[in-house]
Amino acid sequence: MTTTRSHRQPVPPAVAAGHPATAEAGLRALAAGGTAADAAVAAVLASAATESIFTGLGGGGFAIWFDAATRAVTCLDFFCAVPGLDGDVTAGDMVPTDVAFGAVPVTYSIGGASVAVPGVPAGCGEVHRRWGALPWARVVEPATLLARTGVVLPAQHAQTLIGCGPALSVGDGEAVYRPRGRYLTAGERLYHPGLETAMTELAEDGPSIFYTGRLAKLMVDAVRANGGALGPADLAAYRVNELPLREARLARRHVLARHDLNALIATIGTLPADLADLPRPSRAVAVARALADPHPQRLGDTTNVAAVDAHGNACVITTTLGLGAGVWLPGLGVHLNSMLGEAELITADLAPGARMSSMMCPLIVLDGTGELVLAAGSAGASRIRTALIHTLIATLIDDLDMTAAIARPRFHVVGHEVHAEAGVPDDELDALTAAGFPVTRWDHLSHYFGGASAIGRPGAAADPRRGGAVALL
Numbered sequence: 001m002t003t004t005r006s007h008r009q010p011v012p013p014a015v016a017a018g019h020p021a022t023a024e025a026g027l028r029a030l031a032a033g034g035t036a037a038d039a040a041v042a043a044v045l046a047s048a049a050t051e052s053i054f055t056g057l058g059g060g061g062f063a064i065w066f067d068a069a070t071r072a073v074t075c076l077d078f079f080c081a082v083p084g085l086d087g088d089v090t091a092g093d094m095v096p097t098d099v100a101f102g103a104v105p106v107t108y109s110i111g112g113a114s115v116a117v118p119g120v121p122a123g124c125g126e127v128h129r130r131w132g133a134l135p136w137a138r139v140v141e142p143a144t145l146l147a148r149t150g151v152v153l154p155a156q157h158a159q160t161l162i163g164c165g166p167a168l169s170v171g172d173g174e175a176v177y178r179p180r181g182r183y184l185t186a187g188e189r190l191y192h193p194g195l196e197t198a199m200t201e202l203a204e205d206g207p208s209i210f211y212t213g214r215l216a217k218l219m220v221d222a223v224r225a226n227g228g229a230l231g232p233a234d235l236a237a238y239r240v241n242e243l244p245l246r247e248a249r250l251a252r253r254h255v256l257a258r259h260d261l262n263a264l265i266a267t268i269g270t271l272p273a274d275l276a277d278l279p280r281p282s283r284a285v286a287v288a289r290a291l292a293d294p295h296p297q298r299l300g301d302t303t304n305v306a307a308v309d310a311h312g313n314a315c316v317i318t319t320t321l322g323l324g325a326g327v328w329l330p331g332l333g334v335h336l337n338s339m340l341g342e343a344e345l346i347t348a349d350l351a352p353g354a355r356m357s358s359m360m361c362p363l364i365v366l367d368g369t370g371e372l373v374l375a376a377g378s379a380g381a382s383r384i385r386t387a388l389i390h391t392l393i394a395t396l397i398d399d400l401d402m403t404a405a406i407a408r409p410r411f412h413v414v415g416h417e418v419h420a421e422a423g424v425p426d427d428e429l430d431a432l433t434a435a436g437f438p439v440t441r442w443d444h445l446s447h448y449f450g451g452a453s454a455i456g457r458p459g460a461a462a463d464p465r466r467g468g469a470v471a472l473l
Contacts, residue, residue, distance in 0.1 A: 015043055018379065018463075019468075025042045036126060042139045044143075045139070046143040048334070050151045051157070053177075062076065062362055073256050075258045076127065080119055081353060081355050091229040094111050094114050094341050110326045112223045113460060115327055122208035140203035152187060156305055156447060176191070195333030237353060262382060264388060270329060276397045281431030301324070322341065325341070345358065362375070374456020387451070387452045388450075389451060401458045401461075423445070
């Protein structure tokens with residue numbers, strides 16, 4: 001049975017993100033009188049300095065916005081686009097690179113041919129233009145300061161670096177992630193030489209500098225020198241798109257998000273209407289059946305920011321670099337994406353200028369009167385859907401506070417096999433086994449199971465699996 005505690009709780013002004021310094025950058029925007037959009041953008045830009053293992057200015061993403069005054073929800077697509085509009089260059093071969101996914105080696109493709117048109121600068125600019133209140137330069141300022149000083153690498157990020165290092169440390173990444181001839185470890189400083197200059201130019205000239213300005217030319221030259229096809233026409237033609245929203249009901253609330261490659265909203269719609277009334281073991285079986293996932297299991301270097309301001313507006317932004325192409329803007333600390341090397345994102349209809357697909361899915365949950373219940377998103381590629389559904393069930397049905405909800409052990413379904421974190425109750429695992437699901441038990445909580453961050457009536461939290469942090473106004 002659900003209770004009414006969450007209905008009485010206000011949504012706190014806060015920022016939830018994947019690194020303490022990322023969250024603090026967003027909080028500075030809120031404290032200066034900024035909106036949730038200002039805070040989310042400030043945090044995303046800061047993540048280029050704090051969470052470059054997962055994201056950066058050379059990547060892409062999605063944003064969702066809840067307007068408290070009108071109760072309108074808007075979703076923006078600034079994911080990566082397919083290059084080739086110039087038509088004057090044919091991409092060369094991508095470079096296969098093996099990285100470790102736990103104990104399992106996975107081959108990725110990087111290099112210049114893997115670089116798609118980045119969307120993060122344009123997306124941040126559009127979110128700020130539509131819903132921001134602070135001057136652009138002030139929103140960029142925290143990222144500039146963090147780029148100047150560097151940040152402490154959390155233990156969870158250092159663990160990810162061990163597996164992803166062979167791709168991340170290519171080219172200029174060697175000086176960033178292996179500055180002393182070995183990978184950075186927890187507590188050491190992550191610093192990107194030249195990123196302060198890139199942030200300063202972004203603050204002064206705006207996002208267009210990446211598409212028609214000085215940095216656009218550097219990007220084209222760097223990609224083509226490494227065998228890619230990205231050209232000036234690709235960058236000049238890039239636009240942020242507004243997407244239609246899909247809706248599903250869960251525990252009498254309305255969950256709104258875009259249609260993603262993993263079909264989060266459709267999956268919620270397949271859950272039994274009486275899910276809240278089922279015993280936990282029976283519920284686990286219903287959830288596992290809904291989560292059965294045919295997609296390849298990829299590492300998914302992704303991060304998420306959620307922000308709510310004092311007026312009740314909410315903004316969630318999820319961004320990624322893929323694994324990173326090993327191609328950097330020379331001397332500027334900006335790593336470019338490897339989206340064309342992500343095989344599961346390549347569909348038959350892709351052509352130059354087309355927007356690529358993604359599993360990222362920031363979402364908004366409203367009550368029956370259209371008021372905000374929570375705003376959430378997650379990292380984790382094919383585990384994004386898993387992390388968000390577990391979080392929604394824990395908050396909306398089990399009435400856990402947000403910290404407990406996000407920290408609660410999860411299970412994820414690969415094909416028909418259940419992977420369960422340590423702490424998933426034995427009676428649930430027994431029910432899954434009896435229902436025909438082979439169960440693999442993990443002995444710890446792992447970043448494999450996603451990286452959710454959320455703010456809502458149950459409070460604010462960011463995923464301990466990925467070193468997440470919350471900053472409250």
